[in-house]
Each structure stands twice: as structure tokens, then as C-alpha cells.
Amino acid sequence: MMELQNDTFLRALNREATDYTPVWMMRQAGRYLPEYKATRKDAGSFMDLCRNAQFATDVTLQPLDRYPLLDASILFSDILTIPDAMGLGLSFEAGEGPRFAKVLQEEADIKKLAVPDMSDLQYVFNAVTSIRKALNGRVPLIGFSGSPWTLATYMVEGKGGTDFLNTKKMAYARPELLHHILETNAQTIIQYLNAQIEAGAQAVMIFDSWGGALSHHAYEEFSLNYMKKIIAGLTKQADGRKVPCVMFTKGGGLWLEAQAEAGADALGLDWTVDIGQARSRVGNQVALQGNLDPAILLSTPAAIEKEVARILASYGQGNGHVFNLGHGITQWTDPENAGAFLEAVRKHSLQYHQ
Amino acid sequence: MMELQNDTFLRALNREATDYTPVWMMRQAGRYLPEYKATRKDAGSFMDLCRNAQFATDVTLQPLDRYPLLDASILFSDILTIPDAMGLGLSFEAGEGPRFAKVLQEEADIKKLAVPDMSDLQYVFNAVTSIRKALNGRVPLIGFSGSPWTLATYMVEGKGGTDFLNTKKMAYARPELLHHILETNAQTIIQYLNAQIEAGAQAVMIFDSWGGALSHHAYEEFSLNYMKKIIAGLTKQADGRKVPCVMFTKGGGLWLEAQAEAGADALGLDWTVDIGQARSRVGNQVALQGNLDPAILLSTPAAIEKEVARILASYGQGNGHVFNLGHGITQWTDPENAGAFLEAVRKHSLQYHQ
Numbered sequence: 187m188m189e190l191q192n193d194t195f196l197r198a199l200n201r202e203a204t205d206y207t208p209v210w211m212m213r214q215a216g217r218y219l220p221e222y223k224a225t226r227k228d229a230g231s232f233m234d235l236c237r238n239a240q241f242a243t244d245v246t247l248q249p250l251d252r253y254p255l256l257d258a259s260i261l262f263s264d265i266l267t268i269p270d271a272m273g274l275g276l277s278f279e280a281g282e283g284p285r286f287a288k289v290l291q292e293e294a295d296i297k298k299l300a301v302p303d304m305s306d307l308q309y310v311f312n313a314v315t316s317i318r319k320a321l322n323g324r325v326p327l328i329g330f331s332g333s334p335w336t337l338a339t340y341m342v343e344g345k346g347g348t349d350f351l352n353t354k355k356m357a358y359a360r361p362e363l364l365h366h367i368l369e370t371n372a373q374t375i376i377q378y379l380n381a382q383i384e385a386g387a388q389a390v391m392i393f394d395s396w397g398g399a400l401s402h403h404a405y406e407e408f409s410l411n412y413m414k415k416i417i418a419g420l421t422k423q424a425d426g427r428k429v430p431c432v433m434f435t436k437g438g439g440l441w442l443e444a445q446a447e448a449g450a451d452a453l454g455l456d457w458t459v460d461i462g463q464a465r466s467r468v469g470n471q472v473a474l475q476g477n478l479d480p481a482i483l484l485s486t487p488a489a490i491e492k493e494v495a496r497i498l499a500s501y502g503q504g505n506g507h508v509f510n511l512g513h514g515i516t517q518w519t520d521p522e523n524a525g526a527f528l529e530a531v532r533k534h535s536l537q538y539h540q
Numbered sequence: 541m542m543e544l545q546n547d548t549f550l551r552a553l554n555r556e557a558t559d560y561t562p563v564w565m566m567r568q569a570g571r572y573l574p575e576y577k578a579t580r581k582d583a584g585s586f587m588d589l590c591r592n593a594q595f596a597t598d599v600t601l602q603p604l605d606r607y608p609l610l611d612a613s614i615l616f617s618d619i620l621t622i623p624d625a626m627g628l629g630l631s632f633e634a635g636e637g638p639r640f641a642k643v644l645q646e647e648a649d650i651k652k653l654a655v656p657d658m659s660d661l662q663y664v665f666n667a668v669t670s671i672r673k674a675l676n677g678r679v680p681l682i683g684f685s686g687s688p689w690t691l692a693t694y695m696v697e698g699k700g701g702t703d704f705l706n707t708k709k710m711a712y713a714r715p716e717l718l719h720h721i722l723e724t725n726a727q728t729i730i731q732y733l734n735a736q737i738e739a740g741a742q743a744v745m746i747f748d749s750w751g752g753a754l755s756h757h758a759y760e761e762f763s764l765n766y767m768k769k770i771i772a773g774l775t776k777q778a779d780g781r782k783v784p785c786v787m788f789t790k791g792g793g794l795w796l797e798a799q800a801e802a803g804a805d806a807l808g809l810d811w812t813v814d815i816g817q818a819r820s821r822v823g824n825q826v827a828l829q830g831n832l833d834p835a836i837l838l839s840t841p842a843a844i845e846k847e848v849a850r851i852l853a854s855y856g857q858g859n860g861h862v863f864n865l866g867h868g869i870t871q872w873t874d875p876e877n878a879g880a881f882l883e884a885v886r887k888h889s890l891q892y893h894q
Contacts, residue, residue, distance in 0.1 A: 239781060254765075258821075302779060304693040331753070348702060349835065349870075350835070351835050351838055351870060351872060353836070354835035354836070355835065355839055356834065357837050358835075358838075358839035358840070358844075358847070358871040359838075359839035359840050382565060398812065400833075401772075401811040401812060401833045401866075402811070402812060402813060402814040402817075403814070403850065404833075428775060437791070439794050440793050440812055440813060457755040457756070458752065458756060458759075458791070458794055459756060459794060460756040462758070463756075479708065479754075479755045479758075480706070481703065481705050481708035481709065481712075482708070482712050484705055484712075485709055485712035485713035486710070486712070486713050489712040489713060493712070496596070496757065499885040512755075514706060516703075524635070
């Protein structure tokens, strides 16, 4: 493998000195880019795109070609590959989001759930290897997974949502059934992320997209504890270099102190948290990744620059900040505004690294 | 008017001594009750129900008749009566949620927005008077409004949602336009709530259902500041008694300290906040209302009782807690579980008021 030419992102996750604040954008390979839409059209369905290593490589590299200021790339894939490999039958209906053919609501179905054979996810690891090779050392490659709780919400509800009434009903009425799903997910995710690391991922991120829907107490029991278990089971080194882990609970800003104890190198922050206050709360335990509201990218370059400057000033002097959005970039973003965002981060962050 | 026979709720909002922790449920008159569904069927559409004082009175009193342990009633109405009175054309399509015929996205439309004549909302005040009379002093009657920001999201988007991209785009690209909407909403809400108080409301609540979607900084500018203005403009006394105000930003648990300074007597809490931690953070400035996850009512009486006991223990000894759900009761709730919830609050709260 070609030596890494830009390790700013990895150094920031380890709270080591960098010349500027590194930046990437969640969902940076996506529908806001015309080149992505063209490849997606060639590929067919969304899962066809994920399953084809060449297409997945092409779209992963598209934002890097357009935006030389990006400091990281992320595997193009979906968080629902795991439940799909477990046999639940994933499909994406146009404008409807993901759907599963089977749901886990009956005890008999739940008890049958088991860690899938990683060979059923080989297409993901092939994509990782292909992307890593194509990157040729430009920037690090991030592998990722959904969290056990977040995957469970889709597996129990059968689709996306925001209130997760069936999953929560199970959490309170039949907690042992939900714990079986969560434990199976956690064991699967350990294997899945370690296989991504083996295939070439240089950092990993756990997306707990729906952990913020839980109560204070339930978050620890049904989401955080399983992410801790995953982090403890991760491969810590690859190619003689540490593989850092970012944990991101969207809507979890109230629980940063508990998250900081989970063993992750960095915590993702959504935009509801003031990043300076977050830094005070977690001290030197972890780096922080975030946290511009992606809706701001719909406004103007001047407004974007002002908000970027505000976030950098709030974090303040020193290391340990990876700039990002607080959630994925929306499909309605003008690619020029994304560029203005990246330029603003570079321009305004130099002063905090002297 | 008949003298109030149970003022436990009002005393708790004022952090005065009570014999037990009072309780009510957001959306307690609603689709989980068969008697509500029957009245709704007689009334026709949802707005037909809101516009008819007798029907609104009937459904407001239904949960009180079923559950003698309820310590408050709340006007049956909708938060979108105000934009409807402003001429935006509200309708509810089956299974789709609210829709507006007109949206506020063009500068010319926004500049025409003005405080509506309160006579266009007379049906709400008539309902308040009718309900207050029918209550005959059993429990206090709560009036309410959506917050300026929350109403603005519907007025700009034209419908419900969770990301509010058009509204946020305006907030960052054309803040003066959004501020005109918010200021108009705030001035309208002051008149609207004061007219409810004059018509018989004994407490008022501001529902900032979507304030939690804003960034830390934007929350103060676009939501909290306008709620402060409303609270400053509210009638403080009626019938020789203080009219307390509850402010509730769902998803706003990170910002309780700022909320506690807004002038409200009490803050609503959703279930993501630990109520004991919230109490420590706000000190003796305000009472707290909340905060059981309504999804828990879908489980079992035993699980409900356990969570109720946990929340009461977390709040601890003393006054200033009104028990409630962290959001509206869902239509899928078994009415017996709602009863188990109310009984658990009474049973377990006595020990904290000795």
C-alpha cells in the first residue's frame, strides 16, 4: 500500500498536533453531486451501487476529486447491510426509504437470529480494499457500521421512523428479546468492522443514528453498553498504525460524559451541542467531530463562513477537533456551498493551530 | 365560577407544598380513548371538532371522567389554529398530518403577514369558556399555544417534518424575513393566550415542539427569545390567582439553564433528560413537568410502575414537580395502561411530600 500522504485526520482523532483542523462531510459521496447521480444511474438500485466494488470506489473518490481540501474518505455503503445479511430482506422503495421484508417482533423469529457469515458481507470488504487501493494514500479511509440499537430499530420496525414504538415496547415489555437482538448485532458488528480494518479501513465510525430517541437511562442499557462492547472488541492497530474509532449518537448531546468513557477515540456531535461546552465536559478524554447544521449549507457562502468561524472559535485553541457536519449533507446542497464550507474551515482554523 | 376543588397542579407549578405529585398527560383527550373516537366521528373532521365548543368540551372532559386521578385538564385544540387564522389554509389529510394551502417562502408573502383579528379565533375562546364551565371547579384548565418557531416551521414548510430545511435556509440566508414571521407569531400568541386566560384558562403552556431541531446558538435567536417576549406579555393573574406558564422545548434538554431564565414558572422535559439532573441544573428557578417516555405506556403495568418510581426517585424529595409524559400519549396506548400510569404516580409520590 502507498504511504499515507495526509494523516491530519488520524492525528486529530488522536489529539495530536496538526497544522489546521481537518474536515470531511458525512455522506460526502451523495446525491448533491451530479457525478454521483450519473454513477448511481449506471449502477441501478442503491444496493447495486453498494454491492459493486468499482461503482462504490468511483463514488467514494468523487468528492475527493472535486474538493482537494477533504481530509478523509468514507466507505460508500449503507448501515443496513448487516440486517440484510441476517436474512431480513432489505429493499429501498423510491422516496420511501429502506424496507425489510421480515421484521423481528415474534419471539420465535428473534430467537432464530444469529451472527451472519461474514462471506455474505464480502462485497463490503471488497469495496474497502478497492477504495483503499484507488486512494493510493491521498487521505485515510473510514470504515463504518450502524450501532446495535440503531440497527435494531429497523429490524423491529421493518422500516425507518422516529418514534420506534415497537422497539421501545419490546425494550420495556420483553427486554430479554431486545437484548438478544442487540447482543447479536454487537457480535456481528465487531466481526464486520474488524473485517473492514483487515480489508484496509484506517479508522472506523459507529453511527448511533437513533440512540437519541431513548430515555437517559435506556440509552445506557440499550445503546451505549453495546457500543462499549464493540469498541473493546475492535482491532486496535493495522499497518503498524493505530486505528481510531469515532462514536456518534445523534441527539445524544446530553450524555457526552458517559459517551466519553466508552473507549472511543472521538465522539461525533450533532449541531444542537455547543462544541466548546462539549469540550469542557469531556476534557482530554476524547477528540470531537462536528458539528455544523447541514441545513446551513443551503444558505450562502457568507453565512456558512460565519457559522464555521463560530464553531472553530467555540472549540478554541489546540488539537482534537475534526470538523464535520452534524449529520449527512442533504441532497439539496449546492456543490459550491460545500466547497465554501471546506474553504472556510481551512481559512479560519489555521489560527487555532499555532 | 365554581371554586377550584383540586389546585395541586397549580401549587406544584408555583413550587408550593402539595400532598402528592400532580399528574396529567399531554394529549390526554385523544385517539387512545374509544369515547374520543366516537365523538370525533360525530364531529366530522379534526378541525370541526376543535371549532365546536360542545364537542371540544366533551372530549376535554372524557379523560377526567375515566381517570379521577388526573390533576389538570387542557383545552382541546390544535397548535395550528393561529396560522390558519392568518389565512394560510389549514387542512388535515387522513394519515398525512397537517397541510397548508399557502406557504411563506416568498418575500412578498412574508411581508404581508400580520397579526390576525382575534375574532377569527373566537371559537377557541368559546371552547375555553365552555370547558371551564363544564369542569365546575374539578381541576384547573390549561390553555396553550405553539411557539413562534414551531408555528413558523409549518408556515414555511407548509406541512410537518423533522429537518425544516426551508425554514433553516431562511434563518441563515434571509434572517430578517424569518424574524418578521417570528415577531408576528409572538405578538399573535400574546393576544391569543391572554384571550384564553380571559376566557377561563387557569394556566398556559407554550409548546416548542421543534425548537430542539435548532443549533445551540440558533435556538436562542429563533426560538427562546420569542418565547421570552411572549411570557413577558402574558396576563399574570386571573380571578385573583396567579396564572402560571409552562414552557416546553422538546429536544431542548441541553439548554435548560437558558430556558430557566425565560420567565416561565415551569419547564417541560422530554424523556431524554434525567429529571434529577435537570433539577440540579435549574435549581429553584422553575418547576419541572415531565417526563416519562410515552412509548413505555405500550408495555406493561409493572414496567410502567418501575419507570414512574425511577423518575420520582430521581426528582427526589420536595415540591415543584408535575408528572407528565415527555410527549403526547400515542394512539396505540391501552387505556388501562394510562390508568396504571396515573395510579403509579399517586402511589409512589406520596413519600416525597412528607
